[in-house]
Amino acid sequence: NAGVMQNPRHLVRRRGQEARLRCSPMKGHSHVYWYRQLPEEGLKFMVYLQKENIIDESGMPKERFSAEFPKEGPSILRIQQVVRGDSAAYFCASSLTRLAKTYNEQFFGPGTRLTVL
Amino acid sequence: DAKTTQPNSMESNEEEPVHLPCNHSTISGTDYIHWYRQLPSQGPEYVIHGLTSNVNNRMASLAIAEDRKSSTLILHRATLRDAAVYYCILRPTIKAAGNKLTFGGGTRVLVKP
Numbered sequence: 001n002a003g004v005m006q007n008p009r010h011l012v013r014r015r016g017q018e019a020r021l022r023c024s025p026m027k028g029h030s031h032v033y034w035y036r037q038l039p040e041e042g043l044k045f046m047v048y049l050q051k052e053n054i055i056d057e058s059g060m061p062k063e064r065f066s067a068e069f070p071k072e073g074p075s076i077l078r079i080q081q082v083v084r085g086d087s088a089a090y091f092c093a094s095s096l097t098r099l100a101k102t103y104n105e106q107f108f109g110p111g112t113r114l115t116v117l
Numbered sequence: 118d119a120k121t122t123q124p125n126s127m128e129s130n131e132e133e134p135v136h137l138p139c140n141h142s143t144i145s146g147t148d149y150i151h152w153y154r155q156l157p158s159q160g161p162e163y164v165i166h167g168l169t170s171n172v173n174n175r176m177a178s179l180a181i182a183e184d185r186k187s188s189t190l191i192l193h194r195a196t197l198r199d200a201a202v203y204y205c206i207l208r209p210t211i212k213a214a215g216n217k218l219t220f221g222g223g224t225r226v227l228v229k230p
Contacts, residue, residue, distance in 0.1 A: 031216065035218075042220045043161065043218075044220070045218065045219065093218075106216075106218060108162065
């Protein structure tokens, strides 16, 4: 059973370009989470999605960032018109169920390291 | 989310136990205590979790204080591969609270050969 897969592992963009980060959850997982880790900082929650639905986007910047998790295919985190401050490691995690009473471990991918020149 | 407090860093010798403390004095009765760790250049990985009773698994043990205001993650025999940042996280069980993990600064563990 393959783990959470993210690609690309490294992405370089110039200011003003778009960045697309992909996440394939573990087989059978229908819940996806995106976290961002700025240099020398801790991980910050961005968004939580279930198939075709955004459940919690309280950590998403209000502009330029969007996320989707279509019925078919990977989850996509999209950053439009990137700026240097977007340089960070972006981690995706997946879990089996969101039922709060049942603990559901989040499995993390290896991350995408975005560098904005 | 309830806040946790951890030391910034700890050092240990290889093959010796490591005790990582976590204070969570504002924990509510429905909060689970979770531990994740992040090895260098990798994504976080689950270590262990508990509610009230002490817990053991193949990776570590979790000792929870009787009043639940603190807990300790115990690595029984540290190896060089255990060098990582260890995060203590509280997760509410209330459904409406959602499922996100709130990471603090964690404890950076250095294992010396």
